[in-house]
Amino acid sequence: MSSPTSTSDATGTGAALAGTGGFLGRSRRGWLLVGLGLVLALALPWFVYPPVAMDIACWALFAVALDLLLGYAGLLSFGHAAFWGGSAYVAGLAAIEWGLPFPLAALLGAVFAMALAWPVGVLSVRRSGIYFAMVTLAFAQMLFFVVNQWRGLTGGENGLQGVPAHFFGVEAVEDQAFYFYYAALPIIVAGMWFAWRVVHSPFGRVLVATRDNPARARALGYDVERYRVLVFVLSAGLAGLAGGIFAISHGFVSLQEVAWQTSGKVVLITVLGGIGTLWGGIAGAVVIVLLEDFLASSGFDGIGIITGAVFIVVVLLFRRGVWGTLSDLLGRRTGRSHAVERSISAGDGEEPTA
Amino acid sequence: MSTKRIVATAVVTAGVLALSACGNAGPGGAGSDEFTDGKLVLAVLNDQSGVYKDLSGPNSVKAVEMAVADFQERHGDDAVVEDVEVTFADHQNKPDVANTKAQELYDRESADIILDVPTSSAALAVATQAAEKEKLYFNIGAATTELTNAQCNKYTFHWAYDTYQLANATGTAVTEGGATDWQIIYPDYAFGQDMDKSFTAAIEAAGGTVGDHIATPFPNDNFSTFLTRAASAEPDVIGTMQAGGDLINLVKQYNEGGYVDQGIELAVGLMFITDIHSLGVEAFNGVNFAEAWYWNFDDENRAWADRFMEETGTRPSFAHAANYSAATQYLEAVQAEGTDDADTIVGHLEGKEIDDVFLKNGKIRAEDHRVIHDVYLARVKTADEVTEEWDYEEILATIPAEEAFKPVEDSTCSFG
Numbered sequence: 001m002s003s004p005t006s007t008s009d010a011t012g013t014g015a016a017l018a019g020t021g022g023f024l025g026r027s028r029r030g031w032l033l034v035g036l037g038l039v040l041a042l043a044l045p046w047f048v049y050p051p052v053a054m055d056i057a058c059w060a061l062f063a064v065a066l067d068l069l070l071g072y073a074g075l076l077s078f079g080h081a082a083f084w085g086g087s088a089y090v091a092g093l094a095a096i097e098w099g100l101p102f103p104l105a106a107l108l109g110a111v112f113a114m115a116l117a118w119p120v121g122v123l124s125v126r127r128s129g130i131y132f133a134m135v136t137l138a139f140a141q142m143l144f145f146v147v148n149q150w151r152g153l154t155g156g157e158n159g160l161q162g163v164p165a166h167f168f169g170v171e172a173v174e175d176q177a178f179y180f181y182y183a184a185l186p187i188i189v190a191g192m193w194f195a196w197r198v199v200h201s202p203f204g205r206v207l208v209a210t211r212d213n214p215a216r217a218r219a220l221g222y223d224v225e226r227y228r229v230l231v232f233v234l235s236a237g238l239a240g241l242a243g244g245i246f247a248i249s250h251g252f253v254s255l256q257e258v259a260w261q262t263s264g265k266v267v268l269i270t271v272l273g274g275i276g277t278l279w280g281g282i283a284g285a286v287v288i289v290l291l292e293d294f295l296a297s298s299g300f301d302g303i304g305i306i307t308g309a310v311f312i313v314v315v316l317l318f319r320r321g322v323w324g325t326l327s328d329l330l331g332r333r334t335g336r337s338h339a340v341e342r343s344i345s346a347g348d349g350e351e352p353t354a
Numbered sequence: 355m356s357t358k359r360i361v362a363t364a365v366v367t368a369g370v371l372a373l374s375a376c377g378n379a380g381p382g383g384a385g386s387d388e389f390t391d392g393k394l395v396l397a398v399l400n401d402q403s404g405v406y407k408d409l410s411g412p413n414s415v416k417a418v419e420m421a422v423a424d425f426q427e428r429h430g431d432d433a434v435v436e437d438v439e440v441t442f443a444d445h446q447n448k449p450d451v452a453n454t455k456a457q458e459l460y461d462r463e464s465a466d467i468i469l470d471v472p473t474s475s476a477a478l479a480v481a482t483q484a485a486e487k488e489k490l491y492f493n494i495g496a497a498t499t500e501l502t503n504a505q506c507n508k509y510t511f512h513w514a515y516d517t518y519q520l521a522n523a524t525g526t527a528v529t530e531g532g533a534t535d536w537q538i539i540y541p542d543y544a545f546g547q548d549m550d551k552s553f554t555a556a557i558e559a560a561g562g563t564v565g566d567h568i569a570t571p572f573p574n575d576n577f578s579t580f581l582t583r584a585a586s587a588e589p590d591v592i593g594t595m596q597a598g599g600d601l602i603n604l605v606k607q608y609n610e611g612g613y614v615d616q617g618i619e620l621a622v623g624l625m626f627i628t629d630i631h632s633l634g635v636e637a638f639n640g641v642n643f644a645e646a647w648y649w650n651f652d653d654e655n656r657a658w659a660d661r662f663m664e665e666t667g668t669r670p671s672f673a674h675a676a677n678y679s680a681a682t683q684y685l686e687a688v689q690a691e692g693t694d695d696a697d698t699i700v701g702h703l704e705g706k707e708i709d710d711v712f713l714k715n716g717k718i719r720a721e722d723h724r725v726i727h728d729v730y731l732a733r734v735k736t737a738d739e740v741t742e743e744w745d746y747e748e749i750l751a752t753i754p755a756e757e758a759f760k761p762v763e764d765s766t767c768s769f770g
Contacts, residue, residue: 250453256449296455303446
């Protein structure tokens with residue numbers, strides 16, 4: 001959240017690379033990247049231990065959801081664990097109590113997260129910057145204490161154990177993490193597509209305007225607060241979707257899910273990947289989840305030191321994160337990024353064609 | 355190249371990749387019935403970097419390695435399996451990580467048994483995985499009684515201690531020692547509430563009374579108001595269920611308040627020798643607490659502690675000894691049965707009576723897999739009583755195995 005210019009650069013290049021002319025874009029590069037991304041996503045559990053692959057996918061969607069808010073509305077939420085974790089508990093309870101299939105349970109969790117996000121959003125978007133972060137953190141901590149104390153429902157600090165993964169009686173999916181990944185991936189991809197769609201809609205354009213110049217957006221007749229509440233709710237919904245799948249893939253929900261460290265981790269992933277790039281979250285999730293998984297078995301006892309050092313290096317040297325820097329390098333080679341950047345910062349709704 | 359062709363290429367590549375992968379790889383298969391891969395793998399899953407690093411951590415892995423070395427020395431050429439590996443992972447006290455790592459250890463590193471796992475939520479997550487994979491799991495580091503009650507399963511054993519035993523040992527022994535009038539201060543969350551209930555039950559059964567049950571926020575720094583309130587009733591003893599950093603703050607404030615001079619003792623629900631080591635004996639002067647095992651208790655313990663000292667440069671906590679004991683008993687069971695098949699080993703261990711360096715008068719209860727053994731009431735020595743490093747505890751009383759743990763009739767466990 002340094003200077004508005006650098007963020008807006010990243011937005012431009014990221015959007016350009018992600019395929020600019022519709023989801024299955026008209027541009028060649030867009031097609032290629034979407035294809036490549038899907039191939040990698042499909043191939044992931046062959047190379048990475050399947051439960052870890054699932055974690056990567058969930059954290060990636062969570063980071064994309066946060067970037068929707070942080071990168072495109074300029075609001076740093078430090079309380080997104082409330083939506084991820086709140087949904088995790090709802091999805092877990094739905095699977096245990098009613099035996100809902102996991103996609104429905106996760107969806108129910110997402111709906112709960114959105115319902116929770118509405119009042120929180122209305123109250124917190126009145127502030128911005130550090131105050132917004134503090135207010136969201138405060139609400140998340142409230143939820144943490146409710147979950148901790150409501151032992152009958154949530155299991156308190158022991159967590160909600162034995163969450164079943166129902167999937168219409170398909171045993172392979174229910175029992176094996178490998179097949180579960182493929183059953184859950186479409187939901188994750190759909191969530192990402194939704195985030196992409198939001199960013200590249202007129203709504204998304206207005207959002208960027210409210211971020212860069214709220215006064216001007218207001219003067220043009222846009223209700224800035226309403227837009228912010230709406231994007232907050234949408235972001236919470238996607239975070240909830242990711243949290244619900246995460247909980248069911250693990251078979252339990254713990255206090256960790258609603259703890260502030262989880263909010264911190266997703267901010268770390270998003271910043272590492274690149275703020276305002278949307279897909280940066282995926283790169284960030286891959287790096288952080290794999291790093292943590294590797295370090296856990298490495299015998300090195302300073303996991304925080306390593307992830308912290310990586311974070312510092314990225315923030316100091318690659319201000320636009322992994323994705324932002326990469327796409328910037330690629331864009332510079334083809335000389336595309338500047339045109340796109342200008343057209344976006346000028347508020348030009350038309351997509352440039354490559 | 356036209357867009358269509360690129361798309362076609364991408365789709366074909368994806369398809370080929372997916373298909374070729376189907377041929378040679380695949381999700382990890384379940385374990386076989388004989389010695390999986392011709393070897394035995396013992397995995398330690400614990401906190402290698404956080405608050406429980408000293409209590410269990412890397413030295414638990416060392417303890418398990420010692421058990422393996424001793425086993426190989428004992429059986430030499432007769433050993434039913436030659437290749438015995440010890441592996442480990444760090445769960446960072448996060449249940450999510452513990453859950454994933456447990457799966458990975460069972461599936462990928464073909465671990466036959468997982469040991470240790472402190473932190474209750476992580477411990478319960480691993481129990482779920484053990485049940486699902488039908489592989490063994492001996493918990494040592496976690497205190498939750500859920501492992502041998504509602505969340506128990508056929509493959510999970512609880513080796514060292516639990517909240518019931520802690521409360522029961524301290525509550526009963528201190529009350530029977532003459533301090534009958536109690537005040538209890540507990541942190542207001544699941545662990546504290548459970549401990550408060552267990553303590554009260556134990557104290558009342560021993561003929562004592564509990565005045566106030568004072569709930570404090572968790573976490574919390576300032577306990578002086580709670581201590582003043584508890585002391586105003588002029589009890590014989592204040593029982594505190596705080597743990598970790600909160601406990602340290604409370605004990606400091608207890609010392610500063612001069613309650614010792616008023617004749618009010620302090621009994622602690624959950625405390626480890628590593629807490630005393632990090633803060634020094636002065637801070638805990640005269641505190642009573644329950645101990646599952648103490649290195650300087652008798653010659654057998656001391657001899658093992660000396661060997662442990664040679665390996666690690668430090669004295670063992672109860673968790674290290676329990677890891678050694680659990681690994682040893684597992685290896686002996688494998689030796690006796692000639693297989694690493696989990697169901698056979700469970701059958702062998704159920705109801706078995708054991709005496710080793712950690713388990714004194716030990717027995718593995720078949721009904722709930724609670725491992726019972728003698729436990730102790732300890733008092734922290736004063737600075738001038740300490741004769742060597744780690745010589746911090748005086749054992750005041752031994753609580754016999756049968757009385758120390760929750761009676762088997764009261765367990766809600768059933769192996770479905």
